[in-house]
Amino acid sequence: MTETIGIWIAAFLTLCMFSFLYKDNPFYKFAEHLFVGVSMGYYIPYTFYNAFLPYAYEPLFLRKDYILIIPFIIGILYWFRFSSKFSWISRYPIAFSMGMVGMGVPMSMHATVLVQMRTMMLPLNNINIILIFIGTISILLYFFFSKAHEGVYGKFTSIGIWFMMVGFGASFGYTVMARISLLIGRIQFLLGDWLGFIK
């Protein structure tokens, strides 16, 4: 019983969402607002049970790990947002959570720059590798901001643009299938689970 009702509700909401394709209408507005409310309502208990209790409450109050009172307070500082006078205090927790960026400096240098460089240094022993090489270099130069794209240099960078465009085209074409699968999934739900046309 609960399930059937569930399916009916789900189907109804699905249709509300699809109705947006026709035009913005009360049904969509309703679904949209409902969605926003419900999804946020989902996160509040979720965060409470899966983040606040295990990481903040239990260690501090049950395991008596009193040092954690400090981050606890830092966390509360966020709420100074609400006072127009002391809102600057909320920068402290923000700053703390920003600390991580330090890691970004060497890590992105390592993971995205150096590793990519190595993969580019493969011996040019077949046409594809050569093409990839040229492509990558030209794209890199396309992102070189200190020189206007004119003359030979401009020509070369435009090769880069070509490569990028092919790449974009490719990944566009590639994603289509995955997206259609989603639609198929929804329609199977409507026709199968709900109306039972397809078994």
Added chain:
Amino acid sequence: MKGATEVKICIKFSILLLTFTLLLAGTAFAKMQPNNEPVEGLRVEDVPHDDGGGLILSWKPLAKEKRIIEYRIYRGHTPDSLFYIGKIPVDAKTGVAADTMKYVDQGWTFFVDATSPAKLRHEKGQKKGSKGAEVLYRAVPRDIKVYGPLMDEYRILSVIPNNEYLYKSKMKIFTEVDTLEDATVDTTTEFMAGMKLEQVKYILTKLTTGKTYYYAIQALNMNRSVSPLSEIVSGKTTDDPPEKLGNFYAVALRDLEQMQFEWTLPVFTSDQQQFNIYLYDEYGDRHLIFTRQDAYPYTPQTNAIVPYDSIAANFEAFNPANMEWYTFNIGEMDRQDQETLALDEPIPAEITTSSILPEPPIHFTVKDEPNDKGDQLQVFFGYPFYGLSKLTYNNDFTKLTVNYFINDNSMYEVDRLILTINGTTKTEYVLDYKVAFRVDWDYLKPMEIIGTFICKKKGQEPLPEDYHITHTFIFNTKQEMVLIDSPPQQQMEEMKKYYYQIYKTNRLSDVYRYAKELSYFEREYIDKISYEENQYRGRPKFSLEDKRLYYSTYLSIVNYKDKYPFYTQALYLEQLRHQDNELRDEITKLKGELEKATDDEERTEIQRNIDFYTDYLEDKPEVVQKANQLKSNKARMKMLYKAHCTNARSFKYYIRKTDGKGHFIDTPVYTTPDGTQYLFPIQNWFNTNEIITLVAVLIFAGLVYFMIKAARKGKRLYIRPIAGIQEIDNAIGRATEMGRPILFVPGLSGISDVATLAGLAILSRVAKKAAEYDTRILVPVRDFIVLPIAQEIVKEAHYEAGRPDTYDKNSVFFITQAQFAFVSGVNGIMIREKTATNFYMGMFWAESLLMTETGSMTGAIQIAGTDAVNQLPFFITTCDYTLIGEELYAASAYLSKQPLILGTLKAQDYMKLLIVITVIIGTILSSVHLTFFMNWFPVK
């Protein structure tokens, strides 16, 4: 007027819909399925061959229609109080197809810790008055009044963080006085470490042997309504004799004058106490020739070497010449001394010489792993190996693609692999696990791939000239697939026959434990020696007054002169003194007896005890002596604990190469050139693999520094025009003309994502412009932490533009966390607020197109910028302008002409140039097979 009616309608409408859905939901839950059948056929049986600590439950699952989502299991030592111990989740839709369900209550399960519920609570759901309602309890609470007594009914294992146990415990002395028959009073005092429950990490339980436990089950359905309690069934744990050992082999080596035995372990080993190997002589009499006591920590043993003379020691009449008369068998004994023989009929030994044994592995070495946090040792041996993972051919069998893999070690690190298939030779300079051969292959005949290696020169002795590994493969016409190493080719046969067992022992124990088994093609094993965090102690005493648990107090220090393995020390100085005094008293007492004693045997006996005690008193490890001089308890423990850690974490190793049939050979225990056997993992303070990263970062930082300096000096820094960025102003202008708001989405990711920060940087410029033009800007946000930041930015922008009055703090608002709910919200805004210009700057995922298409429906000008490569295509096609990848980061610099930021952008540019040059050089080098340069760069 019209507006008003509209409003009315939409209110009515939405209220209506809401109530409608709520009603549905309500009824959905009002209509609970009856879950009125108890679980039937619950049976509790003893687990065979176990250590008497296991029971196995089985029951009939309820019908699929019942829509059960979990079966909850309750256990107790009396039928009138059962505690929740665990559940088996089930998928309601599919149900359980099998006709019985099982739950094995064996091994250590969670009992209680500081986060357990505060009070003892009855499990709810059972009908009032029904049996279940009275006897069912939720998990064991952290109330010592409840769990304290319960601990006596189970085996207990407590896990205690070191520093709590060693430094923060509260000493307490328990004295027991009991009068013996001869009216002499015997007082035993025990020192114990008191801990509060929250100091203990957690406590585990296991069933005790020969005790009856009671179980019951209730099933939860989709609406979490519980079934009536199943009948409460009891089961008694019994300790049965251990399981038979498998395939027992006996080998007698004439020339080495020793016997080698090998066997395989049964499934359940945790109850093994010792292995006994028996020899049956010509009269069928049984002689115990080898026993191996269980070692702590328990270490399964699968083979043993027994020298002839040690056999002779147990069996005088032993004569190697008559070896063929003797037969052998092995027994496994558990802690209750119940023994099971492996074979019904003892077997004769395979009599042979050491020539049958394999070659021992060469270059067996143990080294500290570099660049670790001090918790790894590398154990390695032998020459490199390459294997074939896959062979694929083209249809006319002229092109063969070989996928290979390489196993090497840090001594012989493979630099190049040279493969030869009938005549054609290919050298792999870059080991990418893939080579293509042009071979004319008569696919009906088997083929051979011969591989040789060139290793990195590191001062080790070079590989033997003739060292090579050959694989054969044939094409199986029936299956149209290539079979590797078939027909079995002699060399591979040989290799595949043997595997390697690594044995190790630390400075506390006297027995080698079995660390790892390596297959025939493995050449290296990284032994993880993790930092010790906890102490493990058995059942504590507990006192209800001060709500503490009291644990026995000792810390194992060292395996002292092999005389005292696991030589332990008391936790408290007071305790230490007390112990010593007791010993002294004992000695004096014994000395007295020695006077009186007349019988020689008795005297020697007493003398031995005296010597033993005195020796124990005087001869102590020096670290212990040093520590015991210290006055403060804490300092003493620190010193002892340090010793404990060093000893517990330094190991010595040897490798046994075996075929599992008694033909095995050991390497000698590895000894470093400077003669030490024990290796201790050292923690490193610089990760040498990251040198290149460090260099790169430094160069970059340097560039930034100089560029900024230049910029400060007012040096004009040229930046080429970037279409998307220039358009930003016009886009804002357009919105102003049309008198419609601007929408700015700073990505869907949090601030941990650099793209978001770049987006926010752009926001600050856009907001400023908007403020100047006095145009409304709407900033929907998905991340809580981005919210305050964005608000600050917009507010600040208004101040800078000198229009603080126009700042509306609702212009930056949070929609929701859920990705698609957020998008639906944004779409709604676009349509209803009729935004004229939409900015998307930051990190986006699949939702990108959802927003941009809606945007183009409303005919807004759209400018996007992201570094999410997979989303760029959608932006490029649907937006008017798109900042691709790095342009997003450049944008903020471009908009704010601040020298600092411009400088960094410039530095970025020159870095790019540097990269291009480096890459070109590297490529040229590698193309002429000089791979050293590219090998400086990290693979991943």
Added chain:
Amino acid sequence: MKFSESMQKLDRRYIYIVLAIAVILPLVFPIGFKTYSTTPVEDLYRHIDAIAGRDDMAIIMDFTHDPGVMPELYPMDLAILRHCFERNIKVFTISFLPQGAAIIQLALSEVKEDYPDIEANIDYCNFGFKPWGLKLPIMLGMGDDIAKAVETNSEGLKLENLPIMQDIKNYDNIQVVVEISGSSMGQFWVTYARAKFGVDVAVGLTAVMAADVYPLLQTGQFIGSLGGLKGAAEYEQLVDIFAMNGQEFSKKKARNMKWVEQAYKNIPEKARLYKYNKARIGMDAQAIVHVLIILFIILGNIGYFLEQREQKKKYMK
């Protein structure tokens, strides 16, 4: 309004309608396009088929996926199981997620309906759900002795006593491990089971993940892979045209469409059931929509060019 203009200004809703129809119709009335099998799928099929009828070899299927990705992965589960039952290939099923265990049950029961003479613990054995924590111990342990590492099957029976285990000891008797998951679980099998014991590993993944495993296929660490609905559809077809017709696999035949057509004609009824064609039906829709979108692109551009010409004309005047 000029034709070209109207083409340019064409209301999106028409596009939506056409698309919706293009998706719905094939789902309701299957067309039955023939799929063209690709190498990774053929490799897996062939690899499994190679041990048809052998008692000393088996395959392991690891269902580490939850109902969420069933639309894409469940057809694979069915296709492979059906292949094994039809060609009596021994199968072990295992999952490290409780939901996965449920899916195993479902898949097994659905396929068994059509193979009454296939018996549990003789022709196949369901190891059932094993806790995530035991993942590595089991993966490694099976290299030495499967019965020991897994201990009991889903009904709690000791493996070593089961008839199916008579000739099967460890990875040497495992032809391939097929990991079907929406995650990168396949990597685990490669890094532990394959690297150590050299057992072959193949994967079935969602379309989104498919691109990521490409390099591992290149290096031969995966001997085959099924990517999303497409991979499933290809496998379904291979099973139909070879296994269901009692044929040995042949790459040439598989690639020869005439032969495939022929093979389709004489497959038994039970292969025509909806559940065994799910993926292919899905792919019909996919194919049509893909073509449709291409048509849209072309039409859109035609309109665009016409308009361009109009404007040029205007300037001429």
Added chain:
Amino acid sequence: MKRQIPMMIVLILGLLFVAHVFIPSKLSADYLDWFMKWTKVIGPFAIVLGVFSLVLVHYNKIKRKAPNWGYSIVTLAALVITTAVGFIWGIQEGTPYMWIFKNFNVPLGATMFSLLAFYIASAAYKAFRARSIEATVLLVAAIIVMLGRVSIGQAITHWIPDITEWILNVPNLAAKRGIALGVGLGMTATSLKIMLGIERSYLGGKD
């Protein structure tokens, strides 16, 4: 006080993290653990900001009787009900909370996601214009790959799948790499800017 201290925090923590990357020792591992432990405590508090903002926006709408304010009631009601349900009956499998999640969140989300299929189609018709050579290149590539992904492409000519594969493995790879390299640098630079306080917009106001 208002700006310097936060910037100091960022700088110090940042430098420590830079060090952490190069120092494998136990100490630096413990530093990471410490930071994670603390951020895990701090994190949950931020949710209040979001909730507050959400409620405020809709509350104002209702108060100001802004157009469509009726729907704001829906949002708030849904928010309150779901949250309440979650706290009253808990969030395990089988509770009303999970039921709402399964029958409201999941279908709504999935449908929103599946709208993409339609948008791809309309984008194909409306946005894929051969305005320039580059644009043409893009859409040709797209068409080929799309064909290559389905059986029809194969049916036309067996080249198409091969070309598709080539496009995916050669130009596509080059494009991804080139962009990734640039992005990598951009990220490094931005991280550096923030750490050194060059880019401080995240702190907002000057005061």
